[in-house]
Amino acid sequence: MKKYLNPKKEDWLQLLQRPTQTVEAIEATVTSIFEDVKRNGNDAVLRYTSIFDGVELTDMYVSEEEIIEAEQLVSEELKQAIKLAKSNIENFHTAQKTKKVVVETVSGVECWQEKRPIQKVGLYIPGGTAPLFSSVLMLAVPAQIAGCKEIVLCSPPDKRGNINPAIIYTAKLCGVTKIIKVGGIQAISGLTFGTETIPQVYKIFGPGNQYVTVAKQLATKFGVAIDMPAGPSELLVVADDTANASFVASDLLSQSEHGVDSQVILVSTSLEKMNEVEIEIEKQLNVLPRKKIAEKAIENSKLIFVENKETALELINEYGPEHFIICTENTDFYVNGIENAGSVFIGNYTPESAGDYASGTNHTLPTNGYSKAYSGVNLDSFLKSITFQKISEKGIQTIGKTIEIMAEVEGLQAHKNAVTLRLNSLK
Missing domain, CATH: 1.20.5.1300 (Single alpha-helices involved in coiled-coils or other helix-helix interfaces)
Incomplete structure (x- = not known):
């Protein structure tokens, strides 16, 4: 990780850049695939699945037989873990329900607001190097609570044409109505236009790589809403002398193993603690199964020393992290002062992994600085507010x-x- 000591404010913009390609560098590819899928439907989707995923499919639907088989392949231990996580996510998102708002603005003028579910939603679940069945929970659970009628899940198949059994099992458990073996740009374009197999939806949810992120943004040009531009994962930890260096290093590495284009940052008011964390990262990195991926991400990552907590907070708000962990003595200073973050984790015993899986909060969050304007996925993401009036x-x-x-x-x-x-x- 690159070290920066008391960087000047005028250098922050350059310092806090993400390791992502520009939209312009990706958009031509995405636009070409969108146009092809719009014209040729399933034929185009299957062709790109062959090119990008290396598998020739004859049927994109996950069959009832495959669902039954997946349930048998998932261990009882994992099933119980998924059910506990599901329960916590249900509890947190159910609590977000709001009552009808009714106001008589003046005598004889009654106005009210009611929420209605988005009828058709598409959930994108990454496969690839890490099949994120946890993302199924994060998207399908609130969709089901909201009352969405059609919940379509797309996830890329492996080389044998299968979706990970845990993804299928979780999707069935959470009320997904259709599971489709398609990923990448072709999945987003299929959900945007509809094909002979893939239903057209009104809103698309879910994280993905840079190509999926740009594809989601392009989908909005064709009248389809998206949750947010959620791209490669990122994490920022703020730490002082009271932080546990091994805990901090483990949190930084937990996001580094997501993908080579992930980014992690440590902002510290203690030079000694920053050096301790650097040593811990090297020790823990060497035993990770996904070491090569994490190493690449670490190359994009930074250790930043600043002299005081006020400067640290200002820099963090400028970055607008997806995940923000506070490992300091005075956590209230950062909790009360943070303005731009997707999700905040407070104290030495609150790892980001808890939010990724089982604490109950949602892990589909704005990246790339979009936390300055976007919220993470929540129950309202699956609802529309309709106003009524009677005079x-x-x-x-x-x-x-x-x-x-x-x-x-x-x-x-x-x-x-x-x-x-x-x-x-x-x-």
Whole structure:
């Protein structure tokens, strides 16, 4: 990891850059595949699956037989772990339900807001080097609580044309209505336009690599909403003298093993602690099964020393991390001061892994600085708010003149007439 000691503020922008390609470098490829899938449907999806995943599929659907087989292949121990995590995620997301909001703004004018589920949602679950069945829980559980009618899951197949059994088992457990063996850009484009096999959806959720992230952004040009631009994983830890160096190193490495384009950062007000963490990273890295992936990510990562907590907080808010761990004596300073973060983990005994799996919070979070404007996935991500209003005779008489004046000044005579006719009928 590269070390930086008291970097100047004017250098922060360069220092805090992510190791991601620009949208421009990827967009041409994504656009080409989108156009092909729009024109050729399943044929295009199957062709790209052959090219990118190295498997020739005849059927993209996961069959009932495959679902039964997957359940048998998942160990009882893993099933119980998945069920416990599911229960915690259900508890946290169910608590996010809100009541109907009703207000009589003036006498005779009643306005209210109700939430309705998005009817058709697409869930993208990465496969590849790490089959993220935990992401199924994070997306399908709130979708089911919200009441989404059609929950379509796409995940890339392996070289034998199979999806990881744990993904299939979790999807079935969480009420997914269709499981489809397709990943990458072709999955996002299939969910955007619909094909003979892949249903068209109204909103797409889920993390992915840089190509999937750009594909999701492109989907919005065709009227499909997305949860957020969630790309390669990232983590920032702030630590002082009270931090446990081995804990901090383990957290940094936990995100490094996600992928070669992941990024982890340590911001520390203690030079001695920063050096201890660096030594611990080397020790723990050597025994990781995914050492080669983590090493590549570590090359993109940074150790940053600053002299005080005020500077540390300012730098962290400028970065806007996806995951933010606080390992300091005065945790309240960072908890109260953080403005840009996807999810926050407080204290030496709160590893980021807990949020990834089983504490109950959602792990689908904004990356690449998008936490400055986006929230992570939550129950409301799967709902729409619809407003209603009902105006009585008294109500239209109370606000009618106001509407007439405003409409006339804007030059919208028909708007004014719609009120005037009603007011005249009450004379």
